[in-house]
Amino acid sequence: MNDIIKAIPRRQALLLATGGLLAAPGIARAQTFPERPITLLVPFATGGYNDRLARAMAPFLQKHIGQPVTVMNRPGGGTVLGNTFYMQQPDDGYMVMVHSAGPYIPLSIVTRNARYKADDFHMINLPSRDLTLAACATSKNINSIDDAVASLKRDPRSLSIGVQPASADLINMALFLQAHGIDRSRVRVVTYDGGGPARTATAGGHVDIGFVGGEGFLPIKDRIRPLLLFSDEKSTDYPDAPLLTDHARAAGFEPQSVDGSQRGFVVLKRFVEAQPDRYRILLRAIEAATKDPECVASLTNQQLATTWYGPEASNRAYLTSAALMERYADLLKQA
Incomplete structure (x- = not known):
């Protein structure tokens, strides 16, 4: 028996003697998450809100998760390319999306026949809840939304309206005109390929009124007159709207x-x-980064949202939006 023990290499003998405990650190390391960098996947081009949010949050997420955090852009197809690419990745927690989940995921399903479902995705936190803002250039002789409604009721072609096609803003514009009995088919609707161009056209007076997300107007806030905020709560950004x-x-x-x-x-x-354990680690790290005072100060200076709503509220808001997108699918497809 002693001869057998002598024949066993010292390291293996120690493992046997300790019941394999020396292997435990290796096992623990294999189970530790994360062990390598985390990637934030943005399904949009560089420079947009999501890209800026991802890059601004990366150093703070890195601080709280203990691994480098990098950003990858995968734009195209109204986010279909990025969404599809993400669904092809391993379920290991090393890639997280920074996304305008609502309305782009349901929009891609409704208008582009994407081969996934709205509830295939799970929201950890959606701090930015952009709301449609009806606005005009300060140079326009439109002093209130009531002025605009009165003009459109007298003559639907009296005012031009700028909007992004296949968007939440388009739905809100259509519902608003319908509620006032204004025939949308007679209104001079000018469509723009994105919220940015629609805002530029509005602030520059190229259209009389723009129906566009309010957050994007903030850098040019002094050039517009807010007419109506599609919300039931006052906004600190537009307190008089x-x-x-x-x-x-x-x-x-x-x-x-x-x-x-x-x-x-x-x-x-x-x-x-x-991977519920890995999910909880990501959740805690993203929450800690979002609430980090340095992160809040940094993102606020960049006019980026830092509100922590959490998964329950974020998923509820997202799925409600997705259901409305499906309800108004015909309107979106027409656009």
């Missing part, structure tokens, strides 16, 4: 609207189910 709920109550109709871009951190539902 009338709210849709108040306007609808005064005009005698039931307010209906769709949230604009709901931006933030997204993973796959199957990852949450397959």
